[in-house]
Amino acid sequence: QVRVAESGGGVVQAGGSMRLTCTASGTMFINRAMAWFRRPPGEERELVAAVSSDGRKFVNEFLTGRFAISRDDAKKTLDLQMNGLKPDDTAVYTCAVRGPGGADYSTRGSDYASWGLGTQVTVSS
Secondary structure, X not given: OOEEEEEOOEEEEOOOOEEEEEEEEOOHHHHOOEEEEEEOXXXXXXXXXXXXXXXXXXXXXXXXXXXXXXXXXXXOEEEEEEOOOOHHXXXXXXXXXXXXXXXXXXXXXXXXXXXXXXXXXXXXX
């Protein structure tokens, strides 16, 4: 089973940047899609960005131009670079990995089998 853990959250001022890293354990994650989700306070979980095992990427349209996702299979990491942060970006950000056979990214949270505990990102105005 693949396990993942997030790091890099914290407090940042509006307009600033932050980089989140998800570190995976196990070797099979390299054949699986990975994604970042977030849950703003009092709201539903939403997909931020995802990347397939072959490197194809998806970034939620309302974040395009500010957020970027990247994976490094050698380091077993999935990064989320966030620029131009806004108070509305405040949320718990969680990394997820698809299960066996899940090489392509999905926009549905239910398609992801392994989840981290999440890291809080707070953007102050």
